[in-house]
Amino acid sequence: MYAPVRRGCSKLKLPEHVREYLDRKGIWELFPPQREAVEKGLFDDENLLIAAPTASGKTLLAEMRALHELIESHGETRVVYVVPFRALAREKYEELTNVIEFCREKGLEPTIEISTGDVRRPIRELRPGITVTTAEKLDASLRSRPSLVEEVDLLVLDEVHIVGDRNRGATYEALIALVRTFREKVSLLALSATVGNAEELADWLDATPVISDWRPVKLEHRIVEVPSASEKDAKVRKLIRKCLREGGQALVFLYSRRRAMTEAKNLSRTVSGLLSEDEKKELRTLAERVSELGEGEETEILAYAVMRGVAFHHAGLTAEQRALVEDAFREGLLKVVVSTPTLAAGVNLPARYVIIKDFGMRLGNEIKPTKNEFKQMAGRAGRPGYDDMGLVFVLTTSNWKELAEEYVHSEADPVQSRIWVSGPQLRRFLLGLVAAGFCRQIADVMRVALNTFMSSVNIRPEDAVLSSLKMLVDWGFLEELEGELTATKVGHAVSQSYLTPDSAKFLLRCMEEVGTEENVVLPSITLCPDFQPAPISSKSRELSTLDAFMGGSPSIEADEVLELAVEEFGYDDWELERRLAWAEALSDWVSGSPDRSILRKYDLYPGDLYRAKDDAAWIAWGMSRLARAAGITWRSPLLSRRLEYGVPKEALELTEVEGVGRTLAMRLYRAGYHSVRDLAEATVPELTRVRGIGEQLARKILESARRLTGT
Template sequence: MPLHMLGEGGSRGSTLEATLLKILHSAGGGATQVIGMSATLSNIEDITQFLNADIYSNNFRPVQLTEFVKLTDNIYKVEPKALGSDDQITHDRVVNFEYKPEMVKVDPDHLLGLVLEVVPQNSCLLFCPTKKNCENVALMLCKLMAKYRRELTEVRRVERKALLKELYSDSEGRMCPTLQYTIHYGVAYHHSGLTTDERKLIEEAYSEGILCLLACTSTLAAGVNLPAKRVILRSPYVGQSFLSRSQYKQMVGRAGRAGIDSSGESILVCKATDKNKVVDLLSCPIEKCHSSLVYDGGRGIRSLLLSTIGLKVTTTTEDVFRFTNRSLAHIQQSALNVSMATLCQESLQKLIDSGLVLQTKSLSEEPEKGESVIHSLEVTPLGKATFKGPIDPDFAGLLYADLKQAEESIVLSTHLHLLYLVTPYDVVTTMNPSWHIYFNQYGTFDQSELKVASLIGVPESYVAKRAAMQKSRLKVNEFVVKRFYLTLMLYDLWREKSVWEVAEKFEQPRGFIQNLLSGAASFASCVAHFCQELKEFWAYKDLLGNFVRRLSYCVTIELIPLMEIPGVKLGRARLMFAAGYKTLSSVAAAKPEDLVKAVQYMPRKVAKQIVASSQLVLSEKKDAMMEEVDALVSVPKGVEPTGTMATIPTPAPVTPAPDSQASDING
């Protein structure tokens, strides 16, 4: 477990701390062992106290790392022993590449020279400050290679063509023009704008040496394990923010591949105006890892308290305070400038005011103190539905109100209304609609869809005014307006338009569209479980059954069996269906050679994986059915079998189990 993630802020760090707290509480006598690692922790004492842990610390690095800084065309070596002094960087050499005047205009930072010193024999990661810069840099380098290093296209040529073919197949017959051009040179970009399938294929190709250079954002440094012989930092900035020491160490730490290279090196490119900042960056201590539990006014604490009360880990207010006193946030409350007792009390009160938790008073006899008041805590039906969903407590009231409002006038002649109800709340704040695109969508609506928009609270006249850049006198909820805009993206996906088509139509990165769909499928499953716990929403429980399953794939019913096979996406499922492979059993019985011949763009390697995966899925389904048969056969004579309760199918992106304590803890 990477312990520095505790300080990442937001829900990720908060969820990790909450999970560790529950594990430590449930471990009791120490039956559970937690092992955490990090190379970028400066306040290890706080983490040690929080986990009640022992420390093992070592400076050993299997591959030696040498750090450099580049100013103009000069490269300076970072001297670790001289950090903090005037001699911490010393001149090492000049970039060994002959630049022509026209090249300098295109590549003023001499990136091509730095890259060609290691590729294609070795690998290189080039960190860029923005996603757009990743694509531009990759394209710029390949255009220069086309003029001055054309022979690079001959390296691993067959494998690179196969990679392009697979990318084309997985992208439903579409291809990013930049990737289509750069991959011939062994170059690609890597950031969140890529789809999951694109990222996976690019990462595998890089690991196998088919690609030798990735232009990437800082997220790669904290994510997948993709080491390199040389790491280049295109700029000392991430977006508009100057690099932190922790970010810098995470990036340069990718240099040096154990078992492959005997050494690794990093080069930080900077301008003369940033030299002093860079010098300070090299010598400053790593930032302290602070608890994320208190983010957004205690949002993480509210989720933690609701789940512990729901799980009966804490049953009184005293239990709540004792439990949170073990948190990292409590240990660091002075550094965080918060009072955990106050924040905990406010969070608990908010849960009570929201109708999620019920507090009752009772008297208890204590021999020494006499009678004392005990404040017992338990979750309400709404609170139980919220933590079992799991739904963010801050959105529980809003979700309940949305479902209650729609219950009286839901439009079932179109799926648009249901899609709105499962559009994730947490994505809304980052969305700024394009009013021209928004209004164009209304032009395609039929009467049912216009009725949905009106019932939700986004009338056509309001969108028309905004598209015409005029003020509207109508009072609308901007949160609802933004959320419905996201719903329109999901609606196009639901109608089987590809991620590429929707991304182009709404002018969004295809990675964002795919993440929106994944988030909606996950949230839809949570809403389904939320409704299961509340009897008043029995109708939604029935409505959301097949809807949740189909939303996770956004395909017609007949393609779902193929989409359940790991590695099969929409484009490939359609090709397989057209080739006659329409069921899971037909794929499991096929020979890889037959799949390659029958299905367009099907590489042999992928065909073998698909057949093996389908056989595994089929075997699991067979075992599950046999267990049900055994359960029915074993019913004692004279006892009526109760049968199995129909449950709402859970899509692939999430697997919450309403009756499983383990899933609640992870939630």
């Protein structure tokens, strides 16, 4: 074990209020990386980059820095805390609330806000205090309110290594470049996992690097070689038994949702025998709650496993189910969670044992896990304060053993800039710069480009900028006159919708050449690249969706959309089929089919359905806005809201009533209540005749309906 730093706080020069804050939290000593950060100027307005493992106390550094700046500025500083995931935003919001409360006790009046995509309004202003947000939300907000950038005093960049993420990195990097170009006075606190090129990152950010691989709990890796993959099961069972006898919990990582589920089911037999009666009792109530949160076979299996102290975790679960599993594991109630990489990054969830079962899988062109994913999974081992050691078991067959050794012993991979190769995201960024008024000349755009992280670039940024701008001009989103750039009316709409120009161009073509009726719009949405289709199957029907569409039975229009999509994006048959199946599923969704039947018909996980309809609602809204800007008549009124609520036009109004979701709205409509007024005029006994409405709910509905109608 590492020796704790004795009375670290008193030896270091800490500002008085910071010391008081730490005392209040019961923190008497700082971890080594934290000490180093203080020594390197955490409280001297320095830009800092801290690259250190999870749980090494990076959030506390952000808390201290924010607190210090807030106190020094008499509560006037505006801190923006950027995170890569919504769940993380909530977590950080909770933690940072302590800072704000502390300031308020000192008579200052800073506030704390959280703003992510699930919060409806854009960020309109940065009030003194802390705003927790995602990179995308801040980026999107800057489009409607560019002056926001001048309001940022301290920018905290949590998990900056996400800059190297293939899908999301470009936005993060672009945002950083944007803020630093137009707000020179901003101070930076960047927090990163351990990466191969922390100095280089720090250099980019003009920050002093604090690099450490110190962990509060020591890690030990064990590579377990098995003769064949089929023997992994027995090995996992053995490890789990050992872990539980030692009083620990285990995380098992693998690379398939279905196998996460079956593995959890299989392990539950092993685990249930090792539970106490009290635990079993608590788990039974937990399992009941699981069943309430979802439907279908998966939910049943989850409930079965949970009852025995095991759960699985992947993106097909609803957000509530996931949160439930995470909380129960954190409380120690669940002993084992079998997970896909959902759990590798993001929310804080350590375990004594981490078992990496799928080592050396192939997904696309990549070997999984990648080195950085591996480090993240492994890094979950060891609960600070509970375990004195975190154990990582890598199960591998002999052909992957060498690679496993390499992963364990080598450093993390370097973060590579993705911005110049991420076509659609780069175009969205550049369009935003011009449309929001940040840049008028090509030279201005280049100035921002120079502030990006150029490491490991093998194409010239200038070329990428020029060719992207040219595309935006060709597509009619920008106009260029002697180096002077302006956004067209449609260009502004694209920028504010936050769609990628690539998707917007396609959607405009669909609307112009085919139409804007619902049967055109839904496939247009699911065929555009901004819609990322989760796995879906259309096996249950006689004809495959593609044949159905190609055969022209549903509509000629959809067929035309399909051809446009192939022309624009070159989808293969398989991709087309998947996307068209989604169009059909969403069509069922907006006509009010029960969740259960949609999930069964398309063999979907609930989480995937809800994510898809949210994505579609976003795109539909953007599309209607594009239509308006382009002077196209929009013939699918309210589609976006219908996608959000999953109801037909007639029942939409009913969902405004508190306590009425899509299911009840449909039932009420069928029972003859067609408007909020109808509900307001009903009586409790009448309402309770509708299935699913008890006396209590009936009263709530009546009250809400009367409030809405003002009666």
